[in-house]
Amino acid sequence: MIYMDNGATSYPKPPEVAETLIDAMANYCANPGRSGHFMAARTAHEIYKTRLAIAYLFHIDDAGQIIFTKNCTEGLNIALQGILKEGDHVITSSMEHNSVVRPLHMLKAKGVDTHFVQCDASGCIDPAKIKEAINDKTRMIVITAASNVTGTKMPLAEIGRIALRNGILFLVDAAQGAGHMDLDVKKNHIDILAAPGHKGLLGPQGTGFLYIRKGIETTPLMMGGTGSYSDQAQQPADFPEGYEAGTVNAPGIIALGAAIRMINKIGVDVIEEYERRLTEKLQKGLESIPQVVLYGPQDTHEKTAVIAMNIADLDCEEVAGILNDSYGIAVRAGFHCSGMAHKTIGTENRGCVRICPGFYTGEKDIESVIAAVKRIAAEDAR
Ligand SMILES: Cc1ncc(COP(=O)(O)O)c(C=O)c1O
Known part of the structure; x- marks a missing residue:
């Protein structure tokens, strides 16, 4: 085929993805962050290596701000539902995937208003239209790095500058950009970045991540199973574990690390x-x-x-x-x-x-x- x-x-994935996944499953993959034995510690260490590989690729200073998710959609939902509140205004584009459009539609019922900037027939956005749409309630700009329909790349650096100058959060849906184009969070003033591990990052399905810049107030969507603060009923607010409820896809994340290290090596x-x-x-x-x-x-x-x-x-x-x-x-x-x-x-x-x-x-x-x-x-x- x-x-x-x-x-x-x-498809296919780099050979080291399957090799790393099988090695983890056959030789050491225990539950990270739960127990203190050698296998759990090794698993946690290998997962941390994937965080570092992601941080390197996207120029993220603090790898601890990277949350592992099962796909890009989960990351986008955590970001949109966890950050936006009643009365907030959001600006997005007419080229977005329904992983952005549907959470925003749901948030409308909770008093979050969305403005869709119309792109041209090639899917290109005019950043001036984003600027015009800003009002005193605008809390976030959400834009795809590249359209999944036409591949159109969005002018992220320009949009990021608009967000920065106006004190607005900038969330990028990197589903079609991660592994395919430079997505430096600093150069592009990206505050929040959601990406799948299974597309351009060449990792297994069931992997993805969400980066949220330190200091942004967020609420996790899922509670429980962090392995830490077991005596407390309340979900810990700590990154990343407070946002990674339940056992993570350790073999998948470790294998994703192998893929991203390969991408980092190639450039x-x-x-x-x-x-x-x-x-x-x-x-x-x-x-x-x-x-x-x-x-x-x-x-x-x-x-x-x-x-x-x-x-x-x-x-x-x-x-x-x-x-x-x-x-x-x-x-x-x-x-x-x-x-x-x-x-x-x-x-x-x-x-x-x-x-x-x-x-x-x-x-x-x-x-x-x-x-x-x-x-x-x-x-x-x-
Ligand atoms: C632009 C865009 N955003 C979000 C998603 C959702 O990604 P996932 O399937 O990893 O949840 C996709 C998937 O095709 C996409 O193309």
């Missing part, structure tokens, strides 16, 4: 450029097919490795089905959990096919996808 669904989760800038060149080749190839309609920025420097397309009037699910059944190519079709993004790019009535190369995609894979789309388009035109 030619795997082009890296926007959903990355995220090198990965970004490699994926950009693949995307450029794919985009150029698809552009040359007259029946293909492409969405999102044309300049591949302005996007991550995500191609959104349709072929003439063909149903996108049908195209994905043909690619799977006849060509062994795995893509995703439909609305990609982002109804508003489809309205923004004009595909609200049909969705699109999303093709996402990744770290392990080769040039030959790209050529196979272009050839397959060419044949599907030609057969449809007959």
